Amino acid sequence: MTMTSSRFPIPDEFLVLSRRIGADPMLVQAQGGNSSVKDGSTMWVKASGTELSRAYGSESFVHVDVELAKAEIDGAGDGTCRNAMTGNDQVLRPSIETPFHALLPQRYVFHYHSVLSLCHSICEEGRSCLDAKLFGLEWHWVPYLKPGVPLTRAIRDTMERGVADVFVLGNHGLIVCGESAAQVSDLIDEVEVRLQLPGVEAQKVEAKDPGPMAGERFRYPGASSLACDSLLRSWVTLGSYYPDHVVFLGPSLPVVTLADVETARNARWPAVIVPDAGIYVTNSASQSQLAMLECLRNVMLHIPRDWNPVPLARDAEMELLDWDAEEYRRQLAKRLN
Numbered sequence: 001m002t003m004t005s006s007r008f009p010i011p012d013e014f015l016v017l018s019r020r021i022g023a024d025p026m027l028v029q030a031q032g033g034n035s036s037v038k039d040g041s042t043m044w045v046k047a048s049g050t051e052l053s054r055a056y057g058s059e060s061f062v063h064v065d066v067e068l069a070k071a072e073i074d075g076a077g078d079g080t081c082r083n084a085m086t087g088n089d090q091v092l093r094p095s096i097e098t099p100f101h102a103l104l105p106q107r108y109v110f111h112y113h114s115v116l117s118l119c120h121s122i123c124e125e126g127r128s129c130l131d132a133k134l135f136g137l138e139w140h141w142v143p144y145l146k147p148g149v150p151l152t153r154a155i156r157d158t159m160e161r162g163v164a165d166v167f168v169l170g171n172h173g174l175i176v177c178g179e180s181a182a183q184v185s186d187l188i189d190e191v192e193v194r195l196q197l198p199g200v201e202a203q204k205v206e207a208k209d210p211g212p213m214a215g216e217r218f219r220y221p222g223a224s225s226l227a228c229d230s231l232l233r234s235w236v237t238l239g240s241y242y243p244d245h246v247v248f249l250g251p252s253l254p255v256v257t258l259a260d261v262e263t264a265r266n267a268r269w270p271a272v273i274v275p276d277a278g279i280y281v282t283n284s285a286s287q288s289q290l291a292m293l294e295c296l297r298n299v300m301l302h303i304p305r306d307w308n309p310v311p312l313a314r315d316a317e318m319e320l321l322d323w324d325a326e327e328y329r330r331q332l333a334k335r336l337n
Contacts, residue, residue, distance in 0.1 A: 007042060007044075007063045007086065008039040008042065008044075010037065010044050010057060010058070010061060011037060011181065013180075013181035013182065014035070014037045014044075014108065014181050015055050015056060015057070016181070017035070017108075017110070017181045017184065017185050018035045018046070018052045018055035018060075018110075019052065019053055019054070019055050019056075020185070021033065021035075021052060021110065021112050021188065022051060022052025022053035022054070022055060023052075023053045025115075025291065025294060025295065025298070026114065026115045026116070026192075026298065027112045027113070027114050027115075027188075027192075028052050028053070028112050028113060029113060029244065029291040029292055029294070029295040030051070030244070030248065030287065030288035030291040030292060031048075031049050031050065031051055031288060032112070032113045032173075032244050033046075033052050033110075033111055033112035033113055033173070034046035034052070034095040034097050034101070034110075034111050035052065035055070035108075035109065035110045035111070036098075036101035036108070036109045037107060037108055037109075038066060038106075038107050038108075039107075041065065041066050041067060042063060042064065042065055042066060042086065043063070043064055043065075043066050043069070043101065043102060044058075044061040044062070044063055044064075045061060045062060045064060045094050045095055045098050045101050046060060046061055046095050047060060047061060047062050047092040047093065047094065047095065048092070048093050048094065048095050048096060050092070052112075062085055062087070062092050062093070062094050063085065063086045063087055064081055064084040064085050064086060064094055064098060064102070065084045065085075065086055066084075066102045067102075068081075068083060068084035069081045069084040069094075069098050069099055069101070069102035070099065070102045070103055071084075072084065072099055072149060073099050073103060073149055073152050073153060073156065079096075079099070079148055079149045080093060080094065080096065081093075081094040081098040081099065081102075082094065084098070084102075096147055096148045097111055097147060097148065097151070097152075099148065099149055099152040100151065100152040100155050100175070103152055103155065103156055103159075104155075104175070104177050106165070106177035106178055106179060107178070107179050107180070108177065108178050108179065108180065108181055108183075108184045109175065109176075109177045110175070110176050110177070110184055110188065111173065111174070111175045112173055112174060112176075112188075113172070113173035113174075113242065113244060113295070114173055114174050114191075114192065114195070115295065115298045115299050115302060116192060116195040116196065116197060116302065117168060117169075117173055117174045117191075117195060118171075118172075118173060118241065118242055118299050119195075119197055119299055119302050119303045119307075120133075120168070120195060121168055121169065121170050121171055121172065121173075122171050122241045122242070122299075122303075122309045122310060122311075123303060123307040123308060123309050123310065124308065124310065125304070125306075125307040125308065126303075126307060127141070127170075130168060133194045133195060134166065134168075134191070134194060137165070137166055137187075137190075137191070137194075138162070138163055138164045138165045138166065139164050139165070139166035139167065139168065140155075140158040140159070140161065140164040140166075140167050140168070141158070141167075141168050141170070142154050142155055142158055142167050142168065142169050142170060143170045144169070144170035144171040144172060144312070144316065146316065146319050146320070147172070147243055151169070151172075155167060155175075164177075165177050165178060165187060166187065166191060171241055171242050171243075171312055172242055172243060173242070174191065176188050176191065197302045197303070197304060198302070198304060223278070223279050223293055223294065223296070223297040224277075224278040224279065225297070225300075225301065226253075226273065226279060226296065226297055226300060227273045227274060227275055227276065227277060227278050227279055228275075228276055228277075228278070231305060232300050232301070233255075233273065233275060235300055235303070235309050236252070236253055236273065236296065236300060237252060237253060237254075237255055237273065238252070238309070238311050239251065239252050239311025239312060239314075239317075240252050240311055240312055240317060241299070241309060241310075241311050241312060242312070243312075243320055244292055244295070245292055245295075245296060246312070246317050246320040246321060247320060248270075248286075248288050248289050248292045249270055249271060249289060249292050249293070249296075250269065250270070250321075251314075251317045251321070252311075253269075253271055253272060253273050253279070254269055254272050254273070255272070255273045255274075255275060256272045256273070256274060257274065258274055258277065261274065261280050269282075270282055270285050270289045271285065271289070271293060279293065281293065
């Protein structure tokens with residue numbers, strides 16, 4: 001069965017692949033990631049704030065005019081691609097990444113926040129080994145820029161060097177493209193194999209008993225190694241490393257004592273670190289925030305211990321926190337959760 005509308009049908013294989021990668025926390029977390037499929041001059045692209053794991057049809061995707069979306073790269077519209085929508089949907093809006101989906105010529109475009117790609121792209125040591133690991137693939141490196149039009153312009157600049165099916169985005173994730181869903185699926189799997197790093201098991205740290213919880217609205221989840229391992233704790237508290245962390249958890253996780261957990265709750269921090277005890281999270285934390293904590297745990301535990309992660313610059317964090325598009329995504333995430 002294929003989902004249909006007055007526009008071109010959304011291919012089944014596209015929806016299946018969207019759901020597959022959306023259901024894998026090593027590839028996609030919460031509302032992160034987006035996918036698109038083109039047919040000539042129009043395109044279905046994931047709607048902002050929806051989840052790839054629940055991608056079943058037009059309730060998850062919006063239909064846009066490709067040329068109108070591409071025009072926003074050079075200043076037409078407001079950069080959101082709402083003006084490129086072909087329907088009258090007043091609730092959903094296109095993913096903020098729609099401009100690069102329109103720019104890239106391949107029929108299928110998938111963008112996702114692979115844990116292994118994040119490990120490589122936030123560390124200079126990881127970036128330096130990409131040439132060897134991705135040898136033989138058509139790929140480009142894209143330095144970090146604010147998602148949306150700025151990032152799309154950087155992608156366009158890299159395309160002057162030639163065609164690519166894989167883009168590694170600094171502090172952000174991956175884009176994988178192809179002319180069929182099967183081709184993209186195989187390429188996603190190939191890249192993940194090539195980017196393998198030591199597993200989580202080798203770096204697990206046993207948590208100490210945290211004792212009584214301070215504040216009845218706080219609880220103790222399973223990311224204790226980030227608080228109990230001094231090296232991991234230093235990495236986590238250095239700053240934030242990719243956009244979705246900033247959007248859902250704030251610039252970085254604060255370090256507090258057990259006695260100060262209640263104060264942190266009143267300051268509305270979604271999560272705090274208590275050294276040698278664990279991470280305390282508000283009971284009102286959304287599923288998106290919990291997913292991003294799990295992503296942070298997976299990233300930190302996969303980075304080799306002799307690598308040195310480099311967080312986003314402070315001004316880059318502030319750009320994300322003040323961004324209307326991401327505020328929309330946060331509010332929609334609350335409704336979905």
